Structures are given as structure tokens and as C-alpha cells.
Amino acid sequence: MDFAFVCWNCEADNNVWGKPRGFWTELYELPDEWDCWWCEATNTTPPPPWTPAA
Structure with a gap:
């Protein structure tokens, strides 16, 4: 599943x-x-709950 x-x-x-x-x-x-797909910056995954992607 994508988030x-x-x-x-x-x-x-x-x-x-x-x-x-x-x-x-x-x-x-x-x-x-x-x-990030756009600027290639490294991001950290926040703690759950996560929002499912539409």
C-alpha cells in the first residue's frame, strides 16, 4: 500500500x-x-498513523 x-x-x-x-x-x-522524487532531499518517515495515498 502507498502512503x-x-x-x-x-x-x-x-x-x-x-x-x-x-x-x-x-x-x-x-x-x-x-x-523526494522532485528535489531528491532525504526525508524521515514520521511515526504512524499514516495517510494512505489516493
Whole structure:
């Protein structure tokens, strides 16, 4: 499932893929850091809850 985050540097919307953890589909594992697709700044994943991407 993709989750929506905003870049701290350029405020671009980014979708980060979350891998399901185990049997429970409501628990997801996301990377600790990800790079913005627009400005390539490194962002830190905030603590849950996360907003699913539309």
C-alpha cells in the first residue's frame, strides 16, 4: 500500500510504498528514510498513523 508524505524541503507530495507486516493487513513496514522524487532531499518517515495515498 502507498502512503502519502510531504517533503520537508520542497513540499512536494510523495508516495512511499509500505510492505505488509505478517498476516495482519493493517500493519505496514515503511523505510526509515526516503528521497523526494522532485528535489531528491532525504526525508524521515514520521511515526504512524499514516495517510494512505489516493
